[in-house]
Each structure stands twice: as structure tokens, then as C-alpha cells.
Amino acid sequence: MVITSHARRSTVPIVLSHISVSFDTSLKDIRIEHEAGTEPTHLTSDGFYLYDVSLHKDPDKLGPGCLFGISELTFSPGDTKILSYNLIPRESSTVRVASITSFIETGSFNLEYIVSGADYVHQDDFWFETTGGLGRRPAGRNGADGIRIHPKPPKMQIDIPQLRKEYLTDETVILEIELRNEEDEDADVTLEARFLGQADIVPTWMWLTDQKDTASPEGPLSHPKEGGSPDYNIGHVERSGSRNLNATFTAKPIATEVVLEIKAIYHVFSEPDTPISKVLVHQIIIDRPFEANYDFQPCVDRQALPNYFNVTENHDSSSHNGAHGLRQLWNTTARLASFAPEPLVIKAMTLEVNNVHDGAICRVESSTPSDQRPQAVLAPNDFHEGRFDVSAQKIDLDDRLSSVVQFQLQVRWHRNRPDASVTTTILTVPDLVIPFGEPRVLATTGPPQGKESDFIPLEYTIENPSTHVLHFDVSMEINDDFAFSGPKTTSVQLVPVSRHTVRYKVVPLVRGKWITPNLEVLDTHFNQVLKVHGTGGMRSDKKGASIWVDADD
Numbered sequence: 001m002v003i004t005s006h007a008r009r010s011t012v013p014i015v016l017s018h019i020s021v022s023f024d025t026s027l028k029d030i031r032i033e034h035e036a037g038t039e040p041t042h043l044t045s046d047g048f049y050l051y052d053v054s055l056h057k058d059p060d061k062l063g064p065g066c067l068f069g070i071s072e073l074t075f076s077p078g079d080t081k082i083l084s085y086n087l088i089p090r091e092s093s094t095v096r097v098a099s100i101t102s103f104i105e106t107g108s109f110n111l112e113y114i115v116s117g118a119d120y121v122h123q124d125d126f127w128f129e130t131t132g133g134l135g136r137r138p139a140g141r142n143g144a145d146g147i148r149i150h151p152k153p154p155k156m157q158i159d160i161p162q163l164r165k166e167y168l169t170d171e172t173v174i175l176e177i178e179l180r181n182e183e184d185e186d187a188d189v190t191l192e193a194r195f196l197g198q199a200d201i202v203p204t205w206m207w208l209t210d211q212k213d214t215a216s217p218e219g220p221l222s223h224p225k226e227g228g229s230p231d232y233n234i235g236h237v238e239r240s241g242s243r244n245l246n247a248t249f250t251a252k253p254i255a256t257e258v259v260l261e262i263k264a265i266y267h268v269f270s271e272p273d274t275p276i277s278k279v280l281v282h283q284i285i286i287d288r289p290f291e292a293n294y295d296f297q298p299c300v301d302r303q304a305l306p307n308y309f310n311v312t313e314n315h316d317s318s319s320h321n322g323a324h325g326l327r328q329l330w331n332t333t334a335r336l337a338s339f340a341p342e343p344l345v346i347k348a349m350t351l352e353v354n355n356v357h358d359g360a361i362c363r364v365e366s367s368t369p370s371d372q373r374p375q376a377v378l379a380p381n382d383f384h385e386g387r388f389d390v391s392a393q394k395i396d397l398d399d400r401l402s403s404v405v406q407f408q409l410q411v412r413w414h415r416n417r418p419d420a421s422v423t424t425t426i427l428t429v430p431d432l433v434i435p436f437g438e439p440r441v442l443a444t445t446g447p448p449q450g451k452e453s454d455f456i457p458l459e460y461t462i463e464n465p466s467t468h469v470l471h472f473d474v475s476m477e478i479n480d481d482f483a484f485s486g487p488k489t490t491s492v493q494l495v496p497v498s499r500h501t502v503r504y505k506v507v508p509l510v511r512g513k514w515i516t517p518n519l520e521v522l523d524t525h526f527n528q529v530l531k532v533h534g535t536g537g538m539r540s541d542k543k544g545a546s547i548w549v550d551a552d553d
Contacts, residue, residue, distance in 0.1 A: 001083045001100075002127065005075035016073040017105040019083075024098040026091050029066045030055065032083060034073035040081075042134050047078065050127070050134055053085040082127045082134070091274075092151040154278040155182040156189065156264050163260075163282060168289040168340060170425045172250045174208070179245070179264060181237040189234040189266040193247065197258035203286070207232045208246040237266075251286045253426065258284050289340045292409060292427050297540070298533050299329040299389070300442050300461050306397050308467075308497035323361050325394025326436045326465050326497070331535070332364075334409055334429075336384045343416040346376040349386035350410040351429070360403040360434070362392045377416060392434050397497075400437030400466065407432065439464050439472075439494075441521045441532045443545035455485070456547060458504040460519055460532065464494035470525045474502055477518040483507045484517065512551030516543050 001021065005014060018033040032053055042050040055067040071083055089095060104111040125136040157180040167173060181187050195202040234243055264278040306324065332351060338344055356362045366388055378384045392405060407429035414420040439462070446457040464470045475489040486504030494500055508515055521530045534545030 001085075002080065003075065003083070004080040005077055007075075007077040009077045011077055013074050013076045014104070016075070017103045019073065019103070020101040022098045022101075023095060025089075025093045025095050027087060027089060027095055030069070030085065030087075031066055032069045032071050032073070032085075035070040036072065036074065038070060038072040040072070041084075042129065044134050047080065048127075048134060049079070049081045050129065051081060051083050052129075053083050055085050055087070084127070084129070088271075089149045092149050094146055094148050096146040152276070154264075154276050155184075156180070156187065156266055156276070156278040157182055158262055158264055158278060158280040160262075160280070160282070165283070166285045166287060166341060167251055168423070168425075169251050169253045169255060169286055171289075171423050172248060172421055174246060174248045174421075177245045177247060177262065178242060179234065179237065180242045181239060183239060183268055185268045185270060186236060186238050186241075187266045187268050188272075189237050189243075189264055191232040191234060191245070192263045192265065193232075194261050195249070195258045196261060197256060201252045201254045201256050202258050203249040203251045205247065205249045208248060231265075254286075255288045256286050258286065260284055287339060289344060289413065289425060290336050290338060290411060290427060292334050292336045292429075294335075294429055295333040296390075296432050297331045297333070297535060298440070298442055299331050299535050300444055301327055301329045303327070305497050305499065308397070308495070323393040323395045325360075325397045325399055327391065327393035328434055328436065330390040330392070330432065330434070332388045332390055332407075332432075334386045334388070336378070336386070336411065338378045338380055338382055338384075340378075340380060342380065344378050344413050345416050345420075346378050346384050347412040347414065347422060348410075349384075350412075351386070351388040351390075352408050352410055354406040354408050356392070356406070357404040358401050359395050359399050360392055360405075360436075361395065362390065362405050364407075365389045365391075378413075390432070392432075394436055402433055402435045402437070405432040405434065437465055439466060439470060439523055439530060441519070441530045442535055443519070443532050443538060444535050445538060445547055455505040455507045456549075458484075458486075458506050458517060458547070460502045460504075460521070461499055462492055462494065462502070462521060462530075463499045465497060467496045468525060469496065470494050470523060472530075473522040473524060475520050476504065477520070479515070479518065481508065481510050481513075481515040482517065483509065506547070508549040511549055514539060514546040514548055516546040518544055 001019075003019075007014060016034055018031055021030040023029070038051065040049040041052045049072075051071045053069040053071050055069045058066075058068040067087075069085060072081070075081065098116070100115045102113045104113075125138060127134055127136050129135070159178045159180070160175055161178065163175060177191070179189065179191070181189075193205050193207075195205060232245065234245070237243055260282045262280045265275055266277075267273070267275055306326070334349060334351065336346070336349065350366075351364045353362045353364055366386070376384050390405070392403060394403070409427040409429050411425045411427065412422055413425065414422045442461045442463070444459045444461070448454070448456050460474075462472055462474075470493070472492040472494070473489070474487065474492060476484060476486065484504050484506050487502065490502065492500050492502070504517070506515070506517060519532055521532070522528070523530055532540075532544045534540040537548065539546040539548070
């Protein structure tokens with residue numbers, strides 16, 4: 001601030017009791033009081049005086065919103081005095097002087113002279129101190145009354161060294177957050193964290209409360225919430241000091257993209273009323289680790305069928321689950337494909353029954369005992385297979401309605417690292433519709449037999465679960481790929497709830513390919529040809545049940 005006296009040379013010096021400067025922004029007002037004998041910092045040959053005014057707070061005298069300083073405020077005619085003082089803005093804005101008020105207080109009168117920001121004369125130059133005295137430079141085209149204050153870059157640093165760009169659904173992640181205070185003084189810090197994204201699928205964030213030397217004993221200020229976190233009061237962080245905190249989040253079971261925002265809100269100890277914030281923003285992709293396809297294949301039940309003609313016998317020999325009706329066995333194969341960018345360790349795959357409709361019970365067992373199932377390391381884009389035996393049985397023997405079984409596949413896995421935690425992922429499985437009341441044909445085969453393994457045993461089991469006596473015409477077609485021993489044509493008549501097996505010996509005439517014996521089974525009662533279902537290692541398609549013939553060694 002440059003003050004020049006334009007009084008006549010014959011007048012006495014003017015003594016200002018104090019000068020007040022107010023701003024139209026959040027900058028504190030300034031009050032500079034007169035103190036006789038204050039020496040100038042510099043005196044130029046043109047009679048300009050430079051005073052370095054040190055500003056400080058004096059809340060008892062002026063209140064918290066004003067800064068106080070002293071200087072020599074005696075002006076002889078023609079004197080020019082430059083009052084230099086430092087102001088530290090804490091908010092970004094355009095700073096302009098609202099008014100400058102000069103006060104003269106004598107025993108005879110008091111004078112208060114106010115110059116508004118639009119009326120005082122703007123200086124063309126900025127004055128500054130150099131090693132050779134005073135220097136000046138142009139103030140700029142907008143005059144010296146206004147200056148644009150840009151946001152101060154916060155020096156508090158937030159870092160998450162092990163943060164990845166991609167995580168997997170259902171995964172629980174523990175992150176170590178490093179906070180470094182690079183401000184020039186100590187600070188009081190509070191952390192906030194949240195996920196930005198669709199409200200119902202953003203992960204759940206939680207600060208771990210067993211921090212050491214990072215927060216008050218009370219821990220977080222509130223309970224964790226969906227998608228965000230309570231504020232975590234770290235407290236005092238020394239200059240050049242650091243704090244390490246642990247936090248965890250659990251991804252939802254839906255693939256999505258979210259934004260992680262961690263904000264440090266703090267103030268330095270010299271300015272407790274001026275908040276400063278530092279924000280770390282990181283985009284995270286949450287992807288599915290697996291996709292699975294499923295194959296349901298019927299199996300031949302070697303257990304005796306219920307006696308349709310003796311209800312008392314069926315109840316006397318009922319199973320422990322209280323079901324007395326028809327039973328079917330199915331083999332379910334789940335083929336798991338990995339979409340993860342790194343190898344995953346599959347600890348266990350479990351097929352679980354969610355619901356069974358229409359009067360049936362269902363039980364699932366793994367085809368491999370648990371003590372014989374080693375952990376599998378599944379590489380990216382690789383496959384892992386699990387086989388499960390499904391047993392479904394009607395509660396009532398007279399119930400022939402189809403039943404619908406709803407499953408889910410539970411996969412327990414972890415990343416291929418020693419410290420990785422185990423994650424459970426639930427995959428949906430298509431519903432299995434079991435037609436208890438329809439006749440069916442099941443094909444089974446065994447290993448090649450004979451002295452030179454020259455034939456393959458092949459059995460066709462025809463089931464009649466209905467309440468009717470059914471007649472079946474059976475015929476085997478001749479094929480160039482194999483020869484067979486067994487009935488070319490035959491007739492089978494089955495009473496209700498019974499089965500019959502037709503046996504063949506098949507001699508392959510080709511090697512290293514699938515052969516498809518075409519057995520036609522005609523249900524003469526309903527006048528329809530039954531589909532032949534392959535079991536075990538057989539392949540089923542529109543042509544029928546096929547057998548793989550190994551190539552010659």
C-alpha cells in the first residue's frame with residue numbers, strides 16, 4: 001500500500017492514528033496503527049520510505065477477524081510511504097480492496113476518511129525490495145486493486161501402493177493407505193472414503209479399527225455404510241510425518257465399474273479455521289472371476305424300483321428321507337472358465353440345491369470324495385471341471401408330475417499368493433426339469449472286453465414309470481462303423497414302474513472316432529419313438545448316444 005501526502009509545503013505534518021483496510025473476500029481486515037520512531041526498512045533518493053509491517057492476530061483488541069500491525073504514520077508534505085505486509089489467502093478467489101479508511105484522532109477532533117475501492121487511485125507499479133534498495137514493476141492492465149488467487153496445491157499426500165485397477169466380484173480386499181504430511185507445519189487430519197457408482201452395486205468400505213499410531217482410541221466417528229465410510233479422525237500428523245492405515249472393502253457379486261475417492265480434510269496448526277483438502281481418485285473395474293456351463297446327464301439307478309402293486313411293502317422299506325416315490329439319478333458336470341487376469345486357486349466347488357418344486361426331494365453328492373479333491377490352480381482362460389451326482393425322488397409313489405430343481409454352484413477360491421484370503425463366489429445354474437412320469441431309454445457302456453479288447457459291452461435300459469402297461473418295439477440299425485451281437489429286433493412289454501435291459505456287444509470297425517449305434521425304441525401305446533440318452537462317458541446328440549473308440553497304439 002503506497003500513501004503519498006499532497007498537502008501544501010507550508011502545512012504541518014499529518015499524523016494518522018491508524019489505517020484500516022477491508023477486503024470483499026474472506027481475507028481478514030487489516031489495521032495498521034501509528035507508532036512513532038519506527039524506522040523504515042529502506043529510504044530511496046526520491047524520498048520514498050519502505051516499511052515492513054508485521055501482521056499478527058490480537059483477538060482481545062480487534063477480534064478474530066482482523067490482523068494488527070504498527071508503522072510510522074507521520075506524513076510531511078510530499079512524503080511517500082510504502083507499507084509492505086504479507087497476507088496468506090486460504091481460499092481461491094479474486095481479491096479486491098473494499099475500502100481504505102484513514103483515522104486522525106486529536107484532542108480537538110476526530111477525522112475518519114474512507115476511500116472505497118472504486119474511488120482510490122490505483123498504482124501503476126508494484127514496489128518490492130531488492131538487494132540494491134527498492135524496485136518496481138508494472139502492476140498489470142487490471143490495476144493493483146485486484147488479484148486472482150488460485151487454489152493452493154495441498155501438500156498432504158495420499159498413496160495406496162498395492163491398489164489394483166481390477167478386482168473380482170465377491171472379493172474382500174485389504175488396502176494399506178499411506179498418508180504423508182509435506183506441509184511446512186503440523187496438521188490435524190481427517191480421512192473420508194467413498195465409492196462412486198450405482199448405489200446398489202458399489203462395494204462396502206470399512207476402516208479397520210486396529211490402527212496403531214494413526215487414530216484416536218475411539219476409532220471411526222460413525223458406523224460404516226454402504227458404498228462409503230465414516231470419517232476417520234487421524235488427528236495430529238507432524239511435519240514430514242506419515243501415517244499408515246488399513247481399510248477393507250468387499251465387492252458386490254455384480255460386475256461393474258466404480259470410482260474410489262479418498263479425501264484428506266485437514267488444517268495446519270497456524271490456521272485452524274482454514275480447511276484444506278487433498279483428494280485421491282482411482283477408477284476400479286470389478287469383473288467376474290468365472291463363467292460356467294453345465295451338462296445334465298441321466299444315470300441308471302441300480303436300486304430296485306418301488307413295488308407298484310404292494311404299497312405296504314414300499315412304506316415298510318422307505319428310505320430315511322421319508323420319500324416313497326420314483327427316483328432318478330443325474331450326473332451334473334460344471335465346467336468353470338477363468339476370466340481373471342492371474343492364476344486362481346480353486347479350493348472347492350459345491351453344487352447346492354436351492355429349491356425343489358412339485359413334491360420331490362433332492363440330494364447332491366460330489367462324484368469325487370472330499371479327501372481326494374486336491375486344490376486346482378486355474379490359469380487365465382483355462383477350465384476346471386467338477387462332477388456331481390444328483391438324486392431326486394418323489395415323496396408320493398402316485399405322483400408323476402415333473403419336478404423342477406434349482407441349484408447354485410458355490411466356488412471357494414483365492415489368488416495364488418500366500419497371504420490371499422478365501423472368497424466364495426455363487427454362480428447361477430440352469431434349472432433341471434425331471435420328467436418322472438415319462439418312459440425313457442438310457443444307454444450305458446463299459447470298457448472294451450475280449451482277448452484283444454475287440455468288443456464293447458452296450459446296454460439299453462428301458463424304463464416305464466407310468467401307471468400303464470407299455471409295449472415297446474426295439475430295433476438296431478446296421479452301420480458301416482461297427483458290427484454288433486444282440487437282437488436286431490425285439491419287443492418288450494413293461495408293467496407300471498418297471499425296467500428292462502437290452503444288451504449288445506459292439507465290435508468297432510473304425511478307430512479314433514465316435515460311433516453311434518442307432519437303436520430305435522417305439523412306444524406303441526403312445527406311438528412315439530423314445531430318445532436314447534447316453535450316460536457315463538457317452539455323448540448324446542440328435543443322432544443318439546455315441547461311443548468313443550480309441551485309436552490303435
